[in-house]
Amino acid sequence: MKHLNKLFAAAILCAGLSAHAQDADHPWAVTVGANAVDTKISTTSNFSNRLGGYFKTGNWNILPSVSYLNVSRYLGDGFSVGVVGSVNKIEKFYKNDKQGYEVYNPGDLSYYGIDAEIKYSFKEILKSRVIDPFLLVGGGYTFMGDASTGTANGGLGLNFWFTPNIALTVQSTYKHSFDDSRTPDVDVASHMQHFAGIRFQFGGKDTDGDGILDKYDECPDVPGLAEFNGCPDTDGDGIPDHLDECPDVPGLAEFNGCPDTDGDGIPDHLDECPDVPGLAEFNGCPDTDGDGVPDHLDECPDVPGPKENKGCPWPDRDGDGVPDHLDKCPDVPGPASNNGCPEIKEEQVKQLNDYGKTILFNTGKYTFQESSYAVLDNIVRIMNEYPTAKFHIAGYTDSTGSDKINIPLSDNRANAVKVYLIEKGVDSSRLSSQGYGSANPIADNKTVKGRELNRRVEIQVKK
Structure with missing residues (x-):
């Protein structure tokens, strides 16, 4: 008997560790507890006497230990089928003799029962999570001492659920014997058997052990939360990991679980400047000077400048508004219309021509007189x-x-002037020359003075 108690205790432990949910999801159930056998309740045919005798526990035979095990399988629609094994010791037996039924101590009269039963639960009908009454029918085989026989069984009971998977079970079963002379060790008397125990339900598959069955678990291989149908929320932001684009960092639902540290409407994982509010067009980076170059690429973030110059304004050494890289005269102010170079004025053209008229050549030659060099230098x-x-x-x-x-x-003299100017540093591409002979006189060739004026060099600005 001591070993049997250990066996029942092990069954309780295993069932308790395996239990997780309700019948439909965890179809297996194990109930362990104690039983009592009452042989008197069947000795009268009067129903009221039987009902009254039902509550007289003084007639019960009780083994002071774990003494029954019930294993059942849920079938659906409130029905389940099970097998019950029980042991007891009969010390109060009501036998039949000439004086009628009387209590009798048969000595060490052992009791063993093995029964099959079909139960119907009213739990779904009552829509209750706690109170669970049931009816049962079945049959079995009972051993009393040296006698044994089959029985037809019927009964009722109640499960009181503490949790969705653990209940207190009480049950009474009437076992009708077809060999009932009420003689110990000769036959088995019809009797009432009462049960009280703890019921554990189990059997559903929960791969990740999170208490949510795989068939309801959207993440069956990873422990999760019931509120997310078994999926985890690692960062605790209220967005389950399988829907969270940033599962390890708390974020916002509007950004699929990703944070927006700088509050610029661009989530950090898409924001190239996550700690500074910026613009979507620059992937979350600011453009302080509004020049179209974001600050992290702008070498002059506080001063507008072109992208080609890394956000910095082009240098303009002469301050004429034409940047140096476009200014052909970066050190001399000039209008943009002339590429940043100063435009020659009419007075300068006149002065050049005045100088040109004073260039003197040796007679019949194209070499300069000494006095002309100062003029050429001007x-x-x-x-x-x-x-x-x-x-x-x-x-x-x-x-x-x-x-x-x-x-x-005249051509050689014009060319001599050009050559001198080039030798003094004037770019040859800026100069051209040609001789026109006596054409286009500006004075009367009949006078000495007029001929002197006609022997001239003119400098014209080319447009």
Whole structure:
């Protein structure tokens, strides 16, 4: 008997560790507890006497230990089928003799029962999570001492659920014997058997052990929370991991669980500047100076500048509004219309021509008289003040002599001026020259003074 108690205790432990939910989801149930056998309740045919005798516990035979085990399987629609094993010791037996039924101590009369039963539970009908009455029918085989026989069984009981999977069970079963002379060790008397025990339900599959059955668990392989149908919420932001794009960092539902630290409406995992409010067009980075270059790429974040210059304004050394990289005269102010270079004025053109008229050549030659070098140097100075201006040097003679002589002479003299200017640093691309002989006189060739004025060099600005 001591070993049997240990067996029942082990069954309780295993059932308790396995139990998790309700019948439909966990179809197996184990009930363990104590039983009492009452042989007197069946000795009268009067129903009221039987009912009254039902509550007389003084007639019961009770073994002071765990003495029954019930294993059942839920079938559905309130029905379950089970097998019950029980042991007891009969010390109060009501036998039949000439004087009628009387109590009798048969000595060490052992009792063993093995029964099959079908139960119907009213729990679903009552819509109750606590009170669970049931009816049962079945049959079994009972041993009393040396006698044994089959019985037809019927009864009723009640489960009182403490949790969805653990209940207190009380049950009374009437076992009708078909061999009932009420003689110990000869036959088995019809009797009432009462049960009280703890019922555990189990059997559903819960792979991750989170208390949510796999068939209801959206994340059956990972322990989770009931509120998320068995899925975890690692960062505790109220968004389950399988829907959370940032499962390890608390975030906002509007960003699928990702945070927006700087509150600029761009979640951190998409924000290139997550700690500073910025603009969507720059992936969450600010553009303080509004130049279209975000601050983290802008070398001058507080001053507007073009993207081509990393957000910094182009340098303009001469302050003429034309940036140096476009300014052909970066050190001399000039209008944008002339690429940042100063435009030569009419007075400077007049001065160049005045100088040109004073250039003196040796007679019949295209070499300069000594006094002309100072004049030529003044022309160089003016041309350098307008480094992008282009000039045409025109050479003329008076009408003395023929064109055959005068045109080559005027051409050589114009070219001599050009060569001198180039030697003094004026870019050759800015200069052109040509001789026109005695054409286009500006004075009367009949006078000495007029011929002197016609022997000239004119400097024209090329547009």
